[in-house]
Amino acid sequence: MDPNNDTTALVHALTKSRSTDGTTRDRAIYKLAEFLHDCRAVERLHDMLDDEVVTIQVDAADILVRRGGREGIFLVLDEIGRRRDDPDADYIANRLYELDASGDIAILDIIEPLQDQLSDNSAIGLQQIKRLRGRE
Structure with missing residues (x-):
């Protein structure tokens, strides 16, 4: 892929992700997923975990967990812990x-061995997932 086109496409996705229209923002999530190698895309998806539209929050979390590796899972767990009263x-x-229970992404198997690397908020997020899975 041409690096200039890659940058242009990323900038376009970032712009769409800030649209006032929720549907446009949600569609941008899937474009941003193509650029998880770029910290700007990861940061924007992380910001979208606190979007005013819950569907966007969930879709951003799904992309971060599915395509962002351990770091993506850490970001999402941290957000769950930070917003534990929300x-x-x-x-x-x-x-x-759902992702863990279905076997799509073995979140607990990936994260439990790394518990000592979790922030306080991520540890709270992990506890919440464990509770939902009946593992606590």
């Missing part, structure tokens, strides 16, 4: 539960 964050936790 009922909207429960939707994100439930999505992680």
Whole structure:
């Protein structure tokens, strides 16, 4: 891929991700997923975990967990822990539960051996997922 086109496409996706239209922002998530090698895309998806539209929060979490590796999982767990008193964050936790329970992404198997590397908020997020999975 031409690096100039790659940058142009990323900038376009970043711009769309800030649209006032929720559907446009949600579609941009899937474009940003193509650029997880770039910290700007990761940072924007992380920001979208706290979007005003819950569907966008969940979709951003899904992309970070599916395509962002351990670091993506850490970001999402941290957000769940940080927003532990926000009922909207429960939707994100439930999505992680679904991914783990279905076997799509073995979140607990990936993260449990790395518990000593978790932030306080990530540890709280992990506990919430474990509770949902009946592993606590």
